[in-house]
Amino acid sequence: MERGSLMSSLTKTHIFFAGATGYIGGSVLQHLLDHPKRDTFQITALVRNVDKAKVLNTLGVNAVVASLLDFDNVTELVAASNVVINTAESDNLDAIKAILRGLKSHHDKTGEVPIYIHTSGTGVLVDNAAGLHDTDVVYVDINPETIESLPETAPHRSVDLAVVSADREGYARTYIVLPPTIFGIATGKLYDLGISNRHSIQIPIAIKASLDRGQGGVIGEGKNTWPLVQIHELAEFYKILFDATLSDPSTPHGREGYYFAENGEYKLHDLAKTYSRVLYDLGKGRGPDPTPFTTEEAQKYFGGPWLGSNSRCKAVRARRLGWKPTRTTKDLLESVPPEVEAIILQK
Missing domain, CATH: 3.40.50.720 (NAD(P)-binding Rossmann-like Domain)
Structure with missing residues (x-):
């Protein structure tokens, strides 16, 4: 059957x-x-x-x-x-x-x-770019x-x-x-009822690390690319x-x-520059521009330099099923200030 x-x-x-x-x-x-x-x-x-x-x-x-x-x-x-x-x-x-x-x-x-x-x-x-370069490899x-x-x-x-x-x-x-x-930041009934977690991992972990060190940080030069x-x-x-x-x-x-399931890409340096500026404006960072995480800091906060890797792909199958996402890199960067503010309130 x-x-x-x-x-x-x-x-x-x-x-x-x-x-x-x-x-x-x-x-x-x-x-x-x-x-x-x-x-x-x-x-x-x-x-x-x-x-x-x-x-x-x-x-x-x-x-x-x-x-x-x-x-x-x-x-x-x-x-x-x-x-x-x-x-x-x-x-x-x-x-x-x-x-x-x-x-x-x-x-x-x-x-x-x-x-x-x-x-x-x-x-x-992911590759081992350590934030030093982009890649032409797109899956x-x-x-x-x-x-x-x-x-x-x-x-x-x-x-x-x-x-x-x-x-x-x-x-x-x-x-x-x-x-x-x-x-x-996720919204809806299950979040309002306290059942589900409102926050992602990748962006918040970088913000929390930057907050802890008192300065926005980035792996290497942040030249690597990720989808979003x-x-x-x-x-x-x-x-x-x-x-x-x-x-x-x-x-x-x-x-x-x-x-x-992607709808665009971003450079890690652009993300780091955004949360570094927000932290600085809120008096939580020494300067408005990100500085490199040391090897010790990368290990302490992330378990290694994986935030410096490249990960590039295209979501062809999803779109063939009728998926039509509209939120892009601009929306990702605009989501950073409320994310920073929410993390500070949690401290």
């Missing part, structure tokens, strides 16, 4: 969701809760905090208090699901294997091929051969390979979303992909199921 016809015959689409309390996950889950077919979804979400679980329960979500490290529990919950959406973990191979075991169990018991939407990241594309998601040329030692890569292997073996249809630098996406436009793509996977089994998956 075709996947689409099987799904249409079900009373409920059972969705297992990991990452509800996170920055990406909160926005994606909100789309599911607001979905026009919400009444046909039974959503189970993994949550580590009891109080947050109780609030999610009031919204009609079956919140299970556990983590992705509770492997047996995860496998059992996934095995009972038609769709799995993971926005919580891109590097813990053991946790992903627990998900994959559940998908295989579901397939073995029902004959159905479940859907797995996995979150990776364009960190898999395009409709060219799986170039993605397959990435070394297994690249960030996220071992997990991505395991996910694609599940598709190749036929017990799941897999889709990997690779967000780049995500910007914007606004948080709610990213979540909109997850919804588009989710709808496509349910309605059309031929939506590219497996080795062809990599989806970059």
Whole structure:
């Protein structure tokens, strides 16, 4: 039986969701809760905090208090699901294997091929530029051969390979979303209720490091380039992909199921110059221009010079599904002052 016809015959689409309390996950889950077919979804979400679980329960979500490290529990919950959406973990191979075991169990018991939407990241594309130069290497998601040329030692890569292997073996249809630098303070019900985290990682970590050292910083000369996406436009793509996977089994998956989610690029120096000026104007920096993080500072704040890497890509597959993001580099830079102010208030 075709996947689409099987799904249409079900009373409920059972969705297992990991990452509800996170920055990406909160926005994606909100789309599911607001979905026009919400009444046909039974959503189970993994949550580590009891109080947050109780609030999610009031919204009609079956919140299970556990983590992705509770492997047996995860496998059992996934095995009972038609769709799995993971926005919580891109590097813990053991946790992903627990998900994959559940998908295989579901397939073995029902004959159905479940859907797995996995979150990776364009960190898999990084080089060792150390902020000293740009690159002409641009990955395009409709060219799986170039993605397959990435070394297994690249960030996220071992997990991505395991996910694609599940598709190749036929017990799941897999889709990997690779967000780049995500910007914007997230808004919406799940954030207002204190369930989900409003802030990204990449930009805030650089701001916090700069605040701690009393001066805006940059890795090397900041000549490296990264792609970008606004948080709610990213979540909109997850919804588009989710709808496509349910309605059309031929939506590219497996080795062809990599989806970059970018809408432009920025230079790290331009970002650093922006938050350095804001910190200076607020009396939190010694000067308006960024200075290089020392080797010791890069290790202390970031675990190395990865903020000096290049990561370049084009989101062709996402746009072919109908995704139409509008927020660009200008919007990213304009998002920095409120981000700085929010971080200062948290201190």
